[in-house]
Structures are given as structure tokens and as C-alpha cells.
Amino acid sequence: MPRVTMRDIAEVVGVSVMTVSNAFNRPDQLSPGLRQRILDRATKMGYSGPDAAARHLRSGRTNSYGVVFSEKLSYAFSDPFASVWLTAFTQVMEQHHASVLLLSVPASDAAAAVRDASIDGLAGLCQDVVATRQARDRGLPTVVCSFDEDREPPGGYVIIDDYEAGMDVAAHLKRLGHKRISLLVEDAQLAGGPAQVSETDLRALRGGARRAGRVERVQRISGLLDGLADVSLKLFVAGPNSRASGRRAAAEILDTSQRPTAVICTSDILALGFADACAERGLAVGADVSVVGFDDIPEAAQAGLTTIHQPVADKGRLAAELLLDPDREPRRIVLPHRLVVRSSTQPVPQPARPITD
Amino acid sequence: MPRVTMRDIAEVVGVSVMTVSNAFNRPDQLSPGLRQRILDRATKMGYSGPDAAARHLRSGRTNSYGVVFSEKLSYAFSDPFASVWLTAFTQVMEQHHASVLLLSVPASDAAAAVRDASIDGLAGLCQDVVATRQARDRGLPTVVCSFDEDREPPGGYVIIDDYEAGMDVAAHLKRLGHKRISLLVEDAQLAGGPAQVSETDLRALRGGARRAGRVERVQRISGLLDGLADVSLKLFVAGPNSRASGRRAAAEILDTSQRPTAVICTSDILALGFADACAERGLAVGADVSVVGFDDIPEAAQAGLTTIHQPVADKGRLAAELLLDPDREPRRIVLPHRLVVRSSTQPVPQPARPITD
DNA sequence: GCCGCCTTCTGTAGCGATAAAGATGCAGAC
């Protein structure tokens, strides 16, 4: 059976196509009686309402907003940070009767994915440069919620000052007397196992090099590196952001003669995995090894993890609001963060072996 | 600045519009040299690729698939069942380079939400009758993953036999000697607090009445009611599916002279909340009150909750595959479930007060 | 030299709807 269109209904009822359109979209533009007759007739003819594509083409609006993640899309539901953000984001969208398009953005052709998406705006949980640029090229409003590059994105953003947060963590550990510290950063693209990063790479990071977007959380790491410039620091790269990655990375960090007194992880998830590994080795987190995370996900509190708290829900809410109202100002928002000190960080144990530098 | 279209590029390069279109979509239809010239020119002119809406209108495909939930959309990320399902669903979509549209479906006008969505198919975590009918009216393939009504949906589905599952739970509890049982069902629409349901309603449910879709999990409940026809059964309605709802409902169920020896909840989440309330009252789950859930979410194992295990990830995966291939058969799939007995259900304590019937 | 066939490109004709502006008719004002 051929599809029923407004034209068909118009013909049968004996009115113009425009009047049928108005019956659906602008009730005040025609008499209630006629409107009812049109709607009834439409139902009887099996018309299922104005076609979304045609309406979109003509009006330019889709009423749905895209979201991109740096991680795999399916990962979004298992990561607490992403869950909380998405909850807040979708809540706002829901209130405005808008839908959320979870964009699958294959690294191979991120631009194509964004190009083909029927959306009125794009939010990035991370700063996906290719995706957001494509969206802006299409003339769509964009918002990102973290800087994974070392420069400001051209569109809007809702972030915390990750550099300052890194500095805060550094200051906290130094105050506790830690002088031998390891830093565990995540890397979604990393194929093999965890690895220590060479002096060269460390210096490159210290200098703020972008490294082709491979290592994320650049601001955060920069703050840490600058804040810890005067202590012995080793850098390790873990796999994608998961508890398992943190656990795996622990082997290389802990099972060495020069075990660090404190370990900083660029996310709570990694930190919790790392803490798991400590427990497995009979090491007391806090007393034996201080551990710090980032984000303050719900599990962090239970685990007594010292971390940087950031207003994730506010990020999601504001991101949604910026997309829904492209004229809203300001579009570059820095939210406050806060160091939450829990039991996972403690002063360096006094009777420890002397620090060899 | 006016938007750049294929026509503009065609004019500048000196070819037909169709050739420009082919340059983007069918590289084999023109010489590599010309194609490159067109693409270069397009980039230089600030063309961001074929317009999604126009392409959608013309070709009829959007490459994205909708998902509806019975609960509020934002709720999807906090519910473990939904998370697991979504993870599997999006994983498949991701592999096929398709996107997922989370549909916000206001009860007030579910049909409009589906009508206006640019999608190639619709999956329902629950059986949203209005939404899925609207989708089918549009000629889109649909899949639902549970029956919330007491009859088969017209489209495809991937379910477990919830009626049998209910019977299994009933048999298990009877085998353990339970004769005074309460049933706690969820109800997302419920505005007020939890409430006991009258005899009339109970009979209506027992008879399989639909009750205008208010109470969900009809099959599940029917199986329980039929399986427990010969024991003393009280029915309670909780609010939306959350731990808090289960906890709140406990007051009415437990704080009575005729406390039940076993409580069945229509979801693990409710059951866990109920168990929390038991602990608060100093009641040992299992020894003092047996508790049963449904779904076997990850937390259930930790809590020692007896429950019905169902292959949630398979549901999500299959739902996605059915949408992606509308010709795939069969489209009505019943997956196996399994009663998982843990410590939360135990035989009725012997020295208890005699059962008054 | 004629034919068929392949490669490469073009022209036409919408897809189904909506924005914007125009026509119609009738009520009341002056």
C-alpha cells in the first residue's frame, strides 16, 4: 500500500494541503469543525502524522540533541560519571520534550557520523574535536564538558578548572609529605597492557604537548605535573577507564623496589581498581599507599577515596540548557570543584626506608 | 552567510548536482580525479556534507533507532536492568554504525513523540502500546522486551516467559512451606505512597484484567497469582521502581500483626529496598522473612537475593538485531529464564506462631 | 564499419512537508 500523505487527505476532504498541515500543527489557524473533520479523515485513512524527515527538511528543526562520548558508546551506561551526567542532561531534555541521540562516533569517521545525524545541537561529555567541529560546521550549537586538548574549544563549554584541580591534589600530597609519587593516566586507545611512560613523553606532557589527542585529561595532568615539579614522579598509562585497567596497572607500579608512597589516578574508577590491587597485595590504602582519584563518583565515598569532587549533574544540566537556548549567555562556564579528603590519603609513614632520589 | 548546497558546488566545479552527490555517496560512479576535485572544492567552500534531513527525506533512512522506556527517560541510567539492556543494544548498533535515539515519551502525547522522531525502528524496554503502535503505523519495525499488557503485541518481541517465571517463584516458596505471602508490585504512575490493594483489584488482576496499563508486569503477576492461588496472599503497590520505593512499602507490609513469612517483589530493585527496611527493623532476610526479586541484577548476587535470572544482555542484543534486519525471522523470541536460589529465601521458621487462616 | 557494452556524467522529477504571503468573506464602524 502506498503511503498516505497530506495531499491525499487534502484531496479527500476537499481542502488545500496547507490546511491539513495546519490541522496538525496550528489549530488556531482553522475552524475547530474542519480541523476535526480532517483529523478524523486522516485517522480513517491510516495517516500516521506529518513525516519527520519532510518536516525536518522544511523547518530545520528535529527536536533532538546529540551526545558524543570519547569512550565507546556502550560504555556510557557502565561509567558512573557518564551515568550521572546523562541523567541530568536527559532530564532537562525531557522537560523540554526533546529527545537525546546517542551518537555512535567511530574513530574512523567521526565527521560522517555527526554529519548524518538529525540533531539540533551536540553535547560532548569529552572534547571530541572532530565531532564538535563538524557540528559547528553544520551551524549547530555545541557544548563540551571537559578539555582533552590543551587549548580552548571554539564552542561553548561547561567545565571545572582541571588544571587547578590537579594543583590542589599535588599540594595536598606534598602537605602530607609525599615525595615519591606515581601518576596513572587512562588512555582509551591503548591497545596493549599498561606501561610506564618514558622520560621524553613525560617531558612532552609537562610541556603541554597534545600528543595527537591520545592521552586525555590534559589540563588535569598539566596541573599535576606543574604542582609536582619538585618531587620524584613516574608516569604510567593504563588502558581504558575501568576498574580492571586500574587493577592491572598496579602490578607495574607496586611490584618494584622503589614503590611510591602515593599514587594519583586520573579517575576514580582507575583509583578504585588500583585500590583493589593494593588490597590483594595486603597493602593498606592510606597507611601503606596513599591513593587519589578524580570525579568523586558515588562509590568513592564508600571506599574512602580522596578525590576531586566536581558537579557532574550541573554539568549535564547546563550543557542541555545551553543547547536548548543557543542565545543564552555565557556559554563558557567554569564550575567550582573541591578536594575531598578521605582516608585513602595519609601522611607518609615515618619509619619508612629513607627516600632515595 | 547562506548555506552551501550541492548545487553551489556543482555550479563552481562545472558539473551536475548529481555528480556532486555521487562524489559523496558513490565513489565508483565517477572518475577519481573529478571526485577529488569536487571534494576539495566542497571543503574550500565550507560545505559540511550532504544535509541529513534532505537525505533522510529522499532516501527514507536515518540510520538511527529509537528506544522507549516506561519509566522516565532520565531513569534509564540509574536502573541496572535498563543499563545492561542499553549497553548490549547500543553495542550492536555501534557495530553497525547506527545511532540510538533515546525517546522522551511524555504520557500526555506519546504518539507525537514517536511520530516526530527520525528513526528507522523502535525498541521498547517495556511494552509501550501507544508508542509502538505509532511506530508500526509509520511502517517501522518494532521490538518490545516485556509484556506489560496481557496480550501479545503485534510487532516483534524478545521476552522471557514471565508467567512461568511467576509460577516458578510461587512453587519455590510453597516448597519452602510459606503460606502467608505478600506481593509487592511496582507502579510508575502511582502518585501517593505505597498502598495495599483491595480484594477487588486483586481479583481483577487474578483474572488478568489490564487495568488500563497502570500496573505493569502483568504476565509476571498472573503467574504468581495462579501459582499462589491456594495460599494467603496480600498485594501491595509500590511507587516507581526504586530502592526507596521498596523501602517505603515495607512499613505497611511488615509493621502488622500478621507479618508475612515471605515477600515477593516484581523487581530486584524493589526487593533490595525492601531488604534494607528489614535490616533497619532487625529482621534477618531469609531467616525471619524470605524475600524474592526478579531480574537478577548484579547487586542481587551480592545481597544473596533469590530471584529470577533473565538474559538481559541477550534481550538487548537481539532487539537491536531484529531492528537492523527487518526481514530476520523469527521475530517473536522467548528466551529461557532460571530461578536463582540464594540465601534470601529459607524454609518457614518452625517455632513460629501457628498460622491463622 | 557497425554493434554492443562499459564508463562516466547529466536531466528530470519528485520525497512530504511548511513559510510566507495572498485571497475570500463577513461583521461591525463610521
Next chain:
DNA sequence: GTCTGCATCTTTATCGCTACAGAAGGCGGC
């Protein structure tokens, strides 16, 4: 009697792209 104003409906002109059918040219086969 004419004019203004409003409610109601119609006309026109696309939105940007792609399906489909063909045309132009080259090239080998017999």
C-alpha cells in the same frame, strides 16, 4: 456605502538531496 479588521482558507515556492532513466564517448570484436 465603503472601509477596516479578523478569521479562515489557498497559492506559490521551495527545503537539499537522490532514484531513475538516459546520453555521450570510447573501445574492442567480428
